[in-house]
Amino acid sequence: MQPTSFKDTSLVRAPAHPLALSVNGAAVSVTVDVRTLLVQLLRDELRLTGTHVGCDTSQCGACTVLVDGAAVKACAVLAVQVEGREVRTIEGVATAETLHPMQEAFREHHGLQCGFCTPGMILAAMDMVRRHGPVLDEATVRADLEGNLCRCTGYHNIVKAIIAGARAMGAGPAVGLD
Amino acid sequence: MFAFTYHRPDTLTQAVGLLRGREEAKPLAGGQTLIATLKQRLAAPSDLVDLGALPALRAIARVDGRLVIGAMARHADVEASPLVRESLPALAALAGLIGDPAVRNRGTLGGSIANNDPSADYPAGCLALDATIVTDRREIAAADFFIGLFETALEPDEIIIQVAFPLGGEGTYEKFRNPASRYAMAGVFIWRGQALPGEGPVRVAVTGAGQGGVFRWSEAEAALAAHFSPTALAGLVLSGDEMIEDIHGSGAYRAHLVGAMARRAVARMTQAGA
Numbered sequence: 001m002q003p004t005s006f007k008d009t010s011l012v013r014a015p016a017h018p019l020a021l022s023v024n025g026a027a028v029s030v031t032v033d034v035r036t037l038l039v040q041l042l043r044d045e046l047r048l049t050g051t052h053v054g055c056d057t058s059q060c061g062a063c064t065v066l067v068d069g070a071a072v073k074a075c076a077v078l079a080v081q082v083e084g085r086e087v088r089t090i091e092g093v094a095t096a097e098t099l100h101p102m103q104e105a106f107r108e109h110h111g112l113q114c115g116f117c118t119p120g121m122i123l124a125a126m127d128m129v130r131r132h133g134p135v136l137d138e139a140t141v142r143a144d145l146e147g148n149l150c151r152c153t154g155y156h157n158i159v160k161a162i163i164a165g166a167r168a169m170g171a172g173p174a175v176g177l178d
Numbered sequence: 179m180f181a182f183t184y185h186r187p188d189t190l191t192q193a194v195g196l197l198r199g200r201e202e203a204k205p206l207a208g209g210q211t212l213i214a215t216l217k218q219r220l221a222a223p224s225d226l227v228d229l230g231a232l233p234a235l236r237a238i239a240r241v242d243g244r245l246v247i248g249a250m251a252r253h254a255d256v257e258a259s260p261l262v263r264e265s266l267p268a269l270a271a272l273a274g275l276i277g278d279p280a281v282r283n284r285g286t287l288g289g290s291i292a293n294n295d296p297s298a299d300y301p302a303g304c305l306a307l308d309a310t311i312v313t314d315r316r317e318i319a320a321a322d323f324f325i326g327l328f329e330t331a332l333e334p335d336e337i338i339i340q341v342a343f344p345l346g347g348e349g350t351y352e353k354f355r356n357p358a359s360r361y362a363m364a365g366v367f368i369w370r371g372q373a374l375p376g377e378g379p380v381r382v383a384v385t386g387a388g389q390g391g392v393f394r395w396s397e398a399e400a401a402l403a404a405h406f407s408p409t410a411l412a413g414l415v416l417s418g419d420e421m422i423e424d425i426h427g428s429g430a431y432r433a434h435l436v437g438a439m440a441r442r443a444v445a446r447m448t449q450a451g452a
């Protein structure tokens with residue numbers, strides 16, 4: 001079974017390209033067809049299937065990952081464009097024992113139902129903290145969720161979770177939610 | 179995606195050389211438009227020349243009374259740059275209205291204006307601010323750069339290096355977003371500053387609405403030059419026949435939106451000055 005539906009059917013193979021990058025803190029060296037999208041590299045080659053594909057057209061944000069800390073849509077980035085960069089996916093945010101404060105806040109505030117959008121939401125939320133700091137207001141969070149669609153939970157609890165998770169991130173990794 | 183050869187030059191000279199020799203080669207900037215186009219097989223470049231390893235193209239600086247922004251400056255860079263926020267706050271605000279945060283983390287100024295989408299935001303900023311587009315071979319005034327739908331004065335192998343914005347005036351950008359795509363249904367950039375030769379002191383650039391892409395609304399400029407107030411624009415409407423008509427709205431609706439955005443922009447500027 002094909003792991004994803006968007007494997008290219010073109011008969012012409014583009015040249016293979018050697019690629020070195022860091023994924024969730026580990027050095028990765030692979031050879032890819034230059035047409036490989038970052039999301040295909042993560043899911044199909046590296047088997048990191050927590051990064052989802054909802055639309056494959058840059059709209060939904062289910063494929064959001066961090067590149068050097070900044071949120072990007074991995075369905076709209078070629079793998080070769082992240083040569084030498086640090087990629088972080090949802091598999092790389094928790095430690096073996098403890099959820100990341102943003103994940104914990106989503107759990108605590110019921111910020112997910114089916115969970116399909118959640119990896120993208122969490123990484124987009126971490127990008128909000130990078131840009132605005134740990135104190136987020138509701139209007140900022142709602143505006144910054146422009147590119148992340150949730151089709152089942154509704155945004156209300158997601159917004160609450162992000163505000164709480166951001167504050168917890170500001171309080172340091174050892175401190176949980178109040 | 180059709181097959182292509184990928185290049186990642188680390189000097190501008192190399193990048194220019196790679197494009198010059200290859201007729202079907204294209205620069206790759208943030209990829210937020212180009213990669214979607216490739217995925218849909220709407221383009222089949224022989225070569226992609228990735229400008230992502232040229233950090234000099236991402237710089238933002240003030241040079242001789244102008245704000246100079248590198249072609250590879252991302253929308254998020256322009257939105258957050260203290261220099262842009264201080265010297266051209268309306269342009270920083272415009273950048274912050276493009277797409278969503280992830281798109282702004284990748285998309286670039288050069289890619290946006292080279293693409294010249296009729297609903298893109300930067301073309302309105304460039305035209306209203308009388309920006310100069312600097313390429314690997316020449317300087318092009320914004321008025322001569324944006325030619326039509328997805329069409330610019332660029333040669334196929336020409337690279338935008340930076341865009342220079344003159345300073346000394348004040349402006350505002352008002353955008354009515356398409357609720358689904360977030361592109362402009364109508365975007366109006368109003369600038370009041372030094373008059374260009376043979377012109378008045380106000381420039382009004384409109385994006386998202388015109389069938390031929392970004393344009394200047396000269397009637398509004400004349401009315402505002404005479405009396406800079408939202409009431410000066412009362413009753414002034416563009417012809418719906420020349421506006422984009424699609425599933426999102428009729429030409430007449432877009433013409434109405436342009437007027438509304440223009441009055442809102444002037445209101446904001448006069449309130450800020452009061």
Ligand SMILES: Cc1cc2nc3c(=O)[nH]c(=O)nc-3n(C[C@H](O)[C@H](O)[C@H](O)COP(=O)(O)OP(=O)(O)OC[C@H]3O[C@@H](n4cnc5c(N)ncnc54)[C@H](O)[C@@H]3O)c2cc1C
Binds near residue numbers: 207
């Ligand atoms: C979901 C979504 C929402 C968006 N919303 C908006 C919006 O609200 N407003 C808006 O204005 N835009 C919007 N965009 C478009 C976005 O701003 C793109 O980033 C932009 O149009 C293209 O910039 P890029 O850097 O990604 O260029 P690319 O996609 O890499 O390139 C676009 C074109 O420009 C050429 N090019 C790139 N750089 C140069 C250069 N330096 N010299 C010469 N040619 C060059 C390329 O060859 C290509 O033909 C949106 C995009 C998405 C995916």
Ligand code: FES
Binds near residue numbers: 052056059061063074
């Ligand atoms: S799968 Fe990338 S944005 Fe939807």
Ligand code: FES
Binds near residue numbers: 116
């Ligand atoms: S939790 Fe189901 S789509 Fe968001």
